[in-house]
Amino acid sequence: MLIKKPADLKPSEITSEKNYLNRRDFIRGGAIAGGALLGGSAVGAVIPDARLGKLANVTKSPYSTSEKANSFEDISTYNNFYEFGLGKEDPFQNAENFKTRPWTIEVSGHAEKTGSFDFDDFMKPFDLEERIYRMRCVEAWSMVIPWVGISLAEVVKHFNPTSKAKYVAFETLNDREQMPGLNGRSLDWPYREGLSIAEATNPLPILAVGIYGNVIPNQNGAPIRLVTPWKYGFKGIKSIVKIKFTSTRPQTSWNMAAANEYGFYANVNPEVSHPRWSQARERRIGAGIFADKQETLMFNGYGEDVAHLYKDLDLRRNF
Numbered sequence: 202m203l204i205k206k207p208a209d210l211k212p213s214e215i216t217s218e219k220n221y222l223n224r225r226d227f228i229r230g231g232a233i234a235g236g237a238l239l240g241g242s243a244v245g246a247v248i249p250d251a252r253l254g255k256l257a258n259v260t261k262s263p264y265s266t267s268e269k270a271n272s273f274e275d276i277s278t279y280n281n282f283y284e285f286g287l288g289k290e291d292p293f294q295n296a297e298n299f300k301t302r303p304w305t306i307e308v309s310g311h312a313e314k315t316g317s318f319d320f321d322d323f324m325k326p327f328d329l330e331e332r333i334y335r336m337r338c339v340e341a342w343s344m345v346i347p348w349v350g351i352s353l354a355e356v357v358k359h360f361n362p363t364s365k366a367k368y369v370a371f372e373t374l375n376d377r378e379q380m381p382g383l384n385g386r387s388l389d390w391p392y393r394e395g396l397s398i399a400e401a402t403n404p405l406p407i408l409a410v411g412i413y414g415n416v417i418p419n420q421n422g423a424p425i426r427l428v429t430p431w432k433y434g435f436k437g438i439k440s441i442v443k444i445k446f447t448s449t450r451p452q453t454s455w456n457m458a459a460a461n462e463y464g465f466y467a468n469v470n471p472e473v474s475h476p477r478w479s480q481a482r483e484r485r486i487g488a489g490i491f492a493d494k495q496e497t498l499m500f501n502g503y504g505e506d507v508a509h510l511y512k513d514l515d516l517r518r519n520f
């Protein structure tokens with residue numbers, strides 16, 4: 202989240218999604234997720250291997266914005282994923298061969314159900330939805346992203362936390378062999394994030410596994426990452442391997458790195474400046490170099506759904 206300024210207008214912005222997919226040889230064999238092969242009534246989420254393309258049985262969510270989504274190109278080439286480098290195009294360049302199978306997610310802490318789950322087993326109880334969300338990075342840029350994912354509230358319900366669980370903590374894979382950024386000291390690894398239980402059981406957060414109906418690209422956090430649309434983008438922890446229900450507030454990477462700049466809450470708030478820049482406006486990626494910045498909305502425009510979570514908090518102090 203150091204401020205870097207890549208060229209605003211990239212030739213890639215005029216390349217279509219289809220060309221991108223061909224170029225990266227994403228679709229090998231054009232396989233389709235095998236929902237039709239499953240018996241029984243509950244279809245559940247079946248996620249094909251990262252290179253096999255399209256996700257099946259995706260329903261549309263009423264929580265989607267009607268704003269125009271960014272191009273697939275913008276979404277998959279302008280990224281923050283420090284494990285793969287600090288530059289915006291580094292994750293796109295360096296995550297191509299990142300191995301997202303086999304993938305294990307460990308669920309632990311104060312919950313009835315815990316254990317280590319193969320990613321495909323982890324996904325099975327849940328339904329896939331497309332959620333088109335506005336996303337706002339703490340660096341004052343934004344995008345609109347058509348995610349495909351599962352409701353985090355449903356996931357929490359499934360694992361059935363006890364009354365001791367007040368927070369949900371997440372961790373990213375910590376694999377030096379695959380993640381060149383881990384050799385640098387930009388952050389204290391592994392990347393960590395957390396939400397309160399009330400936030401995690403709000404209907405808005407999702408664990409995303411896709412973009413534009415296809416398996417999520419590695420650089421966006423394959424095979425599964427958090428999306429919390431009323432918070433700054435850094436809350437959206439990528440490539441999750443651990444989910445823990447905790448009684449105390451978990452450590453979070455950016456807060457550990459600079460507590461005066463990045464709080465635990467990280468709610469999008471145009472009235473509270475980052476110590477080094479204003480949060481009042483944002484630059485929509487892909488809008489073009491001549492486009493005006495737009496006003497940032499309180500809670501990124503999701504206040505109706507989430508403002509009640511913070512009604513007793515001073516948001517200047519609890520940023």
Ligand SMILES: Nc1nc2c(c(=O)[nH]1)N[C@H]1C(S)=C(S)[C@@H](COP(=O)(O)O)O[C@H]1N2
Pocket residue numbers: 202276279280281282283284337338339373392420421422433434435436437438439440
């Ligand atoms: N593991 C991990 N997750 C991460 C980051 C990171 O560096 N490592 N960067 C965060 C930041 S600052 C942002 S803005 C979003 C960017 O998500 P996107 O690249 O899919 O748009 O990912 C977040 N999740």
Ligand SMILES: [Mo]
Pocket residue numbers: 202281337338339340433434435
């Ligand atoms: Mo960010």
